[in-house]
Amino acid sequence: MKNLGNLMKQAQQMQQKMTEMQAKLAETEVTGSAGGGMVQVTLNGKGDMKKIVLEAQAVDPEDKETLEDLILAAHNDAKQKAEAMMAAEMQKVTGGLSLPPGLKLPF
Template identity: 55%
Template sequence: MRDLMGMMKKAQELQGKMQTMQAEIEDLTVDGTAGAGMVTVTLSGKGEMRGLKIDPSMFQEDDVEILEDLIVAAHNDAKGKAEVMMQEKMQEITGGLGLPDGLKLPF
């Protein structure tokens, strides 16, 4: 019975830490770049686009397809960085729980 109470307490602590982490992630921003910095995308920790910067030299009619590709690449770069950041935060919280490597929590 004592183990069950201890597990319940740890679960409550984990839930509180997860809620705090989710709030922190919402406040985080990450930049992704492409084209040697000619396009920069800023995402929130949850992957919402917060900003887009394009070097003015990219605004030429014959460069539209290149610009489109660079925007996608910058977005993907930022998203990858955000995912790494979230995994690191998860490790901080779940490090002492003995969860198997590679286990992802559903958020």
């Protein structure tokens, strides 16, 4: 029974660390870019878009498709960076504990 008590205590500590990590990530911002920096998209750690920056030369009324593609690429770049940051933080919380494939912890 003592081992079960220790396991429960460790689970509670991990849950607290996860909550703290989620709060930290919500405040962290990551910027992705495309077109050599002509388009930048900033997301917070939860994936919410916080800001878009467009350089004047990226805005061509005759070629809106390119701008749309650049925005998508910048968003995907920021999302990839945010996911990498989240994975690194998760490693810190779980201490390298490998979770089974498909098991996602709530964010």
